[in-house]
Every structure is written in structure tokens, then in C-alpha cells.
Amino acid sequence: MLESQILLQIAWTSVSTATYYVLFAIAFALTLKVAQLWNFAQAGIMGLAFYAMYAAMLGWNWPHPAGVAFGLAVAVAASVCIEVWGFRVLRGRRSSSLMIFIFAIVFAEFIAYLLTLVFGTEPQTLTRSIMSEVHLVGGIAISDWDLKALTTTAILCLALFAYLSFTQQGQFLYAVADNGELAELYGISANRAYLVSLVIAAVFVSFGIYLYGTRASMIPTAPLELMLFAVIATILGGIGSILGAGLAAIFLSVLQSASILVIPSQWQGSLTYFVLFVVILFFPTGLRLPAWIRRVARAG
């Protein structure tokens, strides 16, 4: 059972299905880092993006790129709205983090009900058929979807890395993440930084939900559950580390898939929560990456 081919196949598919989780986790970790916000409203943005794409691609028969662009536009617009009319208002009133949390999660649920009203609860995918071309490379099945997912995720992550490390606005995000008030004294707009982080998060989740929707079925309440994985990955990777969140997402996905070789399949679903308990009890600041990786990835 532990032949190298099986291990390689599991490793390959689990990494490729980790791609959308990586995107969700990075989005969540970014807003957490910059705005100190546990942004559960992200689930609402994910739902809006998916159904916008669904309406465009399967309702109005737009080609995929146009559909994705539409979904992106909707997600970004929604994020801007909740930042400007939601979070910013609450921050201005010095609301407690409890209130802000309640706002975020209730917003996500409101969107879920709204989407149920408009689109119903039948499981939907973004393509009529979910079979994609498969190539056999050394006995390992590699599908076109896998390649598409990995390329998209890699490009987005590299772009984010470049943005954060090499552009002025990106550096401003770090400054605000470190100390918002101090950054303001230097003329950096904290509000602008919060907005930018939410917009970047919207872009990431739009692509993430597109990948998810071309592989699995979606119902309006699914984003809240997908978010959980992102949250767990963020904690595992260390709060404040974007790279950590991404790596943790990959790690969890591989762990979950590979675990079937060791534990009975019916316990697979509970494994992620078990890991969460262990992390909360023993590694609350996250699993520390070896120092040399941390030095290299100062972006995290």
C-alpha cells in the first residue's frame, strides 16, 4: 500500500486540491495581519463571487474569462462596501471586537440566505461537466484542472509577494499591520491600507472559488465551512504570517489525504479538528518554521 506511486499520486492530488484552500487562507491571513480583523465576512464575499460567476457563465452563457472577471468585480465591489460602510463605521465608533465579529459573521449569513433566496439550494458547479483531460506522467494521473489550479495559485502568490516586498503601498501594509497609529503619524493612511488588504483578499477568494466551483459542487452555505479550513490554517501557520497560512493550508490538505493510509477513512473528516485542538492546546502561536525559511520569507 505504501508504494511510491500511490504516495506520489496522493501527494500530487492533495497539493492541487490544496490550491483553493491556500488562496482562501492567504486572503484571511492578510486581512487578519493588516487590519487585525477576523474577517468572517469573507465567506459572504466568496458566495457572492461564485454566484456572480455562475449567473454569468451558466445563466448568460459568457465565456469563462468574462465570467471570472465579473465575479472579481462583484467581490471587489462588495468588499469595498463592507469596509467603507461596515468596518470603518464600527471602527470609528470604537466598537468592541465582539461587535465587529458579530457584524462580520452575521453579514456572511445574511448573504448566504440572500443567495438561497435567489439561487436556491441545489448544488451547482461552474461547468456542466466536471471531468477534465487526464495525462499520465510516470503512472501518476495529472489532470488539466490540476495544472490550471497550480499555475493560477502560483502566479497569484508570487504577485502578492512582489507587491508586498517591492512596492511602496505594499510596505505601507506592513507598517499598518505593525502599528496603525504610528503609521498614521508618518502620513500613511491606515484606512487605505485596510481597504487595500480587503480588495486583495477579494481577488484571491474570487480565483479560489472559481477553482473550487470548477471541481466541486457549491451550495450557498458552503463558503462558511470552507472558511473554517482557512481559519485553522491561519492559526496553524502562526497569526501574522501570510506565508505560514499558505503553507499550513497545503500541509493540512496533504495530511488529510495521506491520513487515509494510516487511519480508517471514516475519521478523516475529524482529523482537521483534532489538529486544531492540538494546536490550540500546545502550539497557540503556530508551528514555527525553521529560522532560515523565516529569514528568506520576510514577506510572512
Add this chain to the structure above:
Amino acid sequence: MSHTAPRRAWLRGLAFAAAAAAFGTAAPAAAQQTLKFGLAMPLTGSQSSYGKDQVKAAEWAVADINAKGGVNGKKLEMILLDTQADPTVGISAVNRLINVDKVPVFVTAWSAVVKAVAPIANREKVLELSIGANAPEISKLGDYVYTAFPLADVDVTAVADYTFKTLGKKRVAIMYINNDTGVEAARLYRTVFEKAGGQIVAFEAYDPKATDYTGALLKVRAANPEMIHLHGLVADMPLVIAQMRQLGIGQRVTTYAAGYNPQMVEKAGKGAEGLIVTSLAPNEKQNPNVGPYLERWKKAENRIPNGLPYTQYLHDAPYLVAALYSHLEKNKLPASGENMRKALLAVRTFDLPLTGKLTFNEDHTVRKPVNLVTVDNGQFVPLATVE
């Protein structure tokens, strides 16, 4: 305190008014003589696409019965409430049907709801007819709970026996969804198949929320089965099949009645060729009423219904209730839950338009022949019938 007291009183008044509205608007029962029964189905929620079609079939039946004069000249009245396939909502709905609408019998479906409302039916002595849910436990829920639909043991047993005896396959792998439907059915299949003399070479669960089944599928592939039995839901089964084919697992797949859904073929494409599904209702060739029924669907909705066999059973439900009422009328018995139950046990065998003969057994179960249907060139075609 002075300015807040009136405001608080007002607010409390508002709250109590809302509560009063809830109780007060319980409409008084209709005065004219109609024969009432309840129907509690998911009209919203994730199961609504099945629920709504089943309700439509039942509504057509009620209209047909009443057009022909009803029962003894009295009209049949179906009171419909939404359960969202959720136990708590179902409890509210059934409570209302029993206490506000005063029905002596009601029809419901979806195992969780059937189980949740069983205590109410038993306490209030109202006949609960479960039609469509298939958890084997349903036959043991109490004196007033009967199923008019064959429970899981019927079709899973049929498909397991067919695989071993007719198709001659001795090594089967089972993949199932890790929830109550999947777990019970998988265990049942294994018991039946092993008893017949076969061997279960792999027995793998997958999480309902999973999207990557590679690990379980590789284990199945390594076990080298002759056939694979898949027991999941329409949301995940096409995915599993798609990934199965992508990993080079080409064996034929069997599943149960939920697989009899055009979405399976649409989503899984060529991967669904050869898929065997079960159907617990007769098809066009076996029952002359089914053809016109399908025509009616094409004319009204331009498609075949979701879960066709289930809708056939729900279509026949009003006929079943009408037969019960007819028995009561004939024997001049008042319409109560107790009498409904007595009627059921007295009549025992019913001849229903779309599903044929139905007999209630002593142990609260019913048996029906199982039709096996396979996917051939993207279409569902009949394969065999197992008695």
C-alpha cells in the same frame, strides 16, 4: 427611571403582541366537510428540488381524485407545510398539522424528520406515513409510524444479490459517504454480499464535505475489485465517479435510487457509462399509467421529475389516504388517528395507480420489486427486475 419605564413597557408590550399574534392567528378550522390529511415536505433548503417535485405529484393526485367526485362525494384536502428536511422545523410543522389543522393522518419524508416527529405521532395517536425515507430504523419507530416506501434493506439487498448471483462478481469494493445514509447502507450491502458468498475487498468512507477522494480511491484501486458499489448523495457521487475514472479505475459502478438522476450523467459525463441504479417504482413498460404521467411532466415542466420513483410514490399517497377514508366512510367510523391506523391494518393491501400493489407487513415494512436501471449512451435504460 421615569423616562425609561414607559419605553420598556412599550417594548415588552410589542414582544407580547407578537406572541399573541402567533397564537391568535391560528385560523379556526374550516367548517365544511373535507377529508383532511397533512403533507410535510422540504419545500426550501438543500433537498427542496426533490421535495417540490414530490409535492407537485401529490397535488396532481388530489386534484384528480376530487375531479372524479372525491371520496363518497366529499373532497380530499391536503394541508401542506415546509420541513426544510430539518428535524426541528419538521416538529413544528407536524405539531401544527395535528393540533391546529387536526389531521388524523399525515405524510412525511426524509429520515431525520420522520424520526423526529415519530414521538409526536405516537403520543397524539395520529397516523404517520413515511414515504421516501429509507432508514431501516423507521420500521421500529412506534405503533403509529408506518412506511409506504421500501426501506433501505430492500434495494441495497437487491443490488447486492444481483451483483453476485446474476452478474457473477465475487469481489466488490464499497465506497460510501460518511453519514447515516451511507454508513447503514454500506454495512447492509456488506452483510448481504458476504452472506451470498462474496468478498468485500475494500470498505472506504469519504467525508461529506470532501472534494478530493484520491486516498480512498487508491485504496479501492489497490484492492482490485470486480465492481464498485458507491453510496453517496447526488452532490458528491458524480465527483467521485469522475475522479475514479481519472485515476484509471474503470470498473462498473452500482449505486442506489438517489443515483437515478439526470445530474449524474450530466456531471460525470462518459464516466457514468454502465452505472447501475435502482428504482423502487415501476417503469413505463411495467405500468401503463407511468407513460401519461411522464407526458404530464413534460407538458407542465418540460423535463422529467427529480427522483422520478419517489414522485410516483408521493403521487400515490393521496390515493392511499383516499382508500383509508373510504374504509372509514363505509364502516361509519369517525376520522381519528386511531381509526386511520385500524383502517390501514384492515385494508392492508392497496392497488395504487403509479406504483401498483402495496402490502403493509406486520413489522411495519413493505416490500416491492426493485428495478435495476443502467446508463447506456448517456441515457437511463431498464436493465432487470429483482423481486
Add this chain to the structure above:
Amino acid sequence: MEYVYSVLVMIGIYTIMASSFNLIIGFGGLISIAHPIFFALSAYASALVNLHWGVPIPLAILLGTLFAAAMSVMLSLPSLRISGDYLLIASMGFQLGFVEVIKNVDFAGGAGGLTGIASIYSGPSRSPAFVVTTLTIAATVVSVVHWLTHGEYGRAIRAMRDDEECFASLGRNPMAIKITIFAVGSALAGLAGALYAHYFQFLSPEQFGITQSALILTMVVVGGMGSTWGPVVGALLLTALPQAITFLNLPPSVMAPLQGMLYTGLVLLFLFVRPAGLVAKRLGQ
């Protein structure tokens, strides 16, 4: 009448839930969404000890309540050591993990649910008896919460919530108070759960998900966080109102999501327009 009774019992149960949640989140300032889990843990515990070991029901309910309290300490102790925000995530993981575990455990009925739970009362006056019991217990719980939060202990809670560092520097232990409040609140939720189990006689894991948490949160926020009567008003309104709506005979495909939008829309509205809720705290509270 039976219908009205069951609505009244639900109001009683939700009042206990909302009031105890308010204790944790409104007075204690602890962010947790795992409240329904303690409800569930106690419901299952009480049902199972009675079912499998023949423990008499009142004792079973007590055991369920204590079990809920114990589990809450298991959750709060490690999480609060880190930070208050951490409790939120831990409680979320706890909630989902619990549902997963129950689905796999056969003697608790598995995913299909636990049937055949015994009822405290039986016979023709079952429902009125339940209504009286539940509403009496609910009234007691509200009084207990009121007493806890308005006496000496209440002042200590407020002091801790308003300025924890100062509180600690005075030699008081904020952790102990937080864990105690969490345990008391969770125990009360457990009480509600055990009552629920023995009234409805059926439990399934899907009844205890995030939707329940959102419902109770709405009751507390809309009713008025941090006030004694707020949660009662919230519970009453949000149990009775949906039932009233169903009598309006709207098309069903509109009704259920509309109800959900009603809950969440109300919370959003109140958050921005009237954060204090329907029943505002009295000044100085």
C-alpha cells in the same frame, strides 16, 4: 393547544439559552459561539445515562448540566490563557469537531440521531406540565443571572470587563472569574439542553450547528446585550415571530430564506442603528 404548548416550551428553553449566553458574552465580555454545544453535550449526556444506565431523569438532567460545565472548563482554560480572541476560534473548532465526533459515535445514535429518549412526564397533561416546568426554570434562571450580575459579584465582573489590568493589579484574579462565568453560563445552557432532550425525545447532530449559534446571538444582540430582560425579549420575539410569519401563507420558497434574512437583517440593523438592543442597559449598569 398542543401547538401553543410546544411554542411556549421552546420560548422557555430559548430564554434560558439567551440569558445564559448573555451572561457569557454580554456581562463577561467573552467571545464564544460554542453555546449550542454545551446545550448538545448535556442533552446527549442526560439522554444517554438515562437510556443506557437507567438513571432517573431529574438526576440525569443534573448530570448533563454538570457535564456541560466540566466540558466548558476544558475549553476555556487553555484558550483564555492565550487571549480572549482565541476563545472564539477554539469555540468554533469545538463546535464543528463535536458535530463530527457525534456523527461517528454509534451509541449516541450516530448521524441519524438518537431516538427513543424518555420523557419526564407522560399522560394527557404532559404538555401543560412541561410548559409549567420549563417556564418556571426559565424564570429562575433569569433571576439567578440577574442576582449574579447585580450583586457584589456583578460589580467584580464589571470591573474586570472594564479594565482587566487594573483589576488584576488589585489582587483579583480575572481568569478565575472568566472561567467561572463561562462554566455557569454553559451549565445553564446544559440545563436547557437536557430539558429539550426529554421533551422532544429526539436528538440529531445537525441541530447544533452554526445556525443555532447565530439564532441565540441574534436574540441577545437584538434583545439587548448586558441587560437582564433583553435576552428574554429577544427569545420571545425570535421564537414567536417566525411562527407568526408562517401563518401569513407566503410562498414557501420565499419563506425560509426570508426568515433567515429577517434574523440576520435585524442584527445588522441593530448593530448600526441601536447597538444597545431593544432593552438597553440601565445607566450605570
